[in-house]
Amino acid sequence: KKPPYSLLFIFGGSGDLNYRKLIPALFNLYVDQRMPDRFAIYGIGRSEYTNDRYRDHLLKGIKEFSRRKDKGDGAWETFAKNVSYLQFDASDASCYTQITDCITAKEKEFGVTPIVIFYLAVAPQLVPVIAKNLQQLPSCFQRESTRIVVEKPFGHDLQSAHELNLLLSNIFEEEQIYRIDHYLGKETVQNILAFRFANALFEPIWNRNYIDHIQITASETVGVDGRGDYYEGSGALRDMVQNHILQLLCMIAMEPPLSFDANEIRNKKTDVLNAIRKITRESVHGFAVRGQYAGGWMMGKQVKSYRQEDKVAPQSGVETFAAVKFYIDNWRWQDVPFYVRTGKRMNSKATAISVVFRPAPVFSFPQEAAETWRSNRIIFSITPEADIRLRFQAKRPGTAMTLNPVNMMFKYKDEYEVAEPEAYETLLLDVMEGDATLFMRSDQVEASWKVIMPIIEAWQSRPPIDFPNYSPGSWGPEDSEALIARDGHNWITLP
């Protein structure tokens, strides 16, 4: 089944996200015959392009970033006929008539009312400006077939996120607003729901009685890569924890949904966020660690320190690494720690969730039987490999009773021949189809800001004195090891 006829207006049409992610994702969908039979994509930006030059520019992005780049049978040419460029300044209300003209023309051409999607891939300060200008467009908002997609960051703190929610809710119905978090479009992330709620095996032990603790790591090898101006106003906590990491935590920790209705799933996730124990500003140092990368050698090349990056203050106190210990105060998770960490310029690009079980209650083997005695674990690996692995103790072949840990692994690549779709493919398709399950509702966004505000405030009030405090290519600052070692655990790194 294909989505209904759609028009996509992409603000930030000459920007990086559109180039690297959105257009490649839309093209992949097209090649896989998942795009609507009739559609049109309009990139909106201030840079100067003719339609042809715009398409040439996007084709370069396809060649680099599309998983279907090898489609040499003219797919791009037919796809690109549906792509055009509107050059205008999004803050100038008088330019928006161009949008109305496009909609009217396409309505005539298609013979039906298409879905109209406004995708805001722009700097956060432009979101309210564009929303207000869109509000002036005649008739656009009377219908539920108009949707607005808002990229992260959604607000800069609780207050600004709340204000943005208010502003958007004055213009759109909640059902029309798609707050995107691309982690929710990743295959393994969605598979957490299947794993937990389509099997009878795991859910009975998915609680404080059997689970010792949970770890979430989202490490990156890249630095801020030319995004210094954005990152200076953000930092790791706002960039990754407030959204992606807390969403992963919700998927792992939520109660079983009664149905796959978008609101039901989002209710259950919001319950988790609301149950996260508030860290007081005074106790932040016991729960959260921040870091910033130094310069040095990494993967065979010299890399700059964060403070030397373009558009970064030479004495910047912005964190490029954050580790936090959370607790969820409910029946299922009381006193089970959730350790999360994320950072730039770390040892490897890896996103994984490790569920560590309690040890067997009695060890009835002789002490020397176990070479390494480790608890059972289930690890959801999201990047670089999408897989799920279960670790348990097994007997080593031989006459002696010797145990060692082994893995049972489900690998997407081995099991399914089709390539997993990119997160943005899934999410763009969902917007066209009107399925908001994998998008954030206003209360969810505010609830996650509430969780991290005390950390932000505590860090703001005490500038760091030890930055930079980790080497590029490492696993972050020493304090991060100490945070988890205090409770007798180690960070798990995947082989």
Ligand code: BG6
């Ligand atoms: C983005 C952050 O949301 O996620 C980036 O703004 C980060 O700083 C990126 O690099 C990571 O996404 P992924 O899909 O590569 O893990």
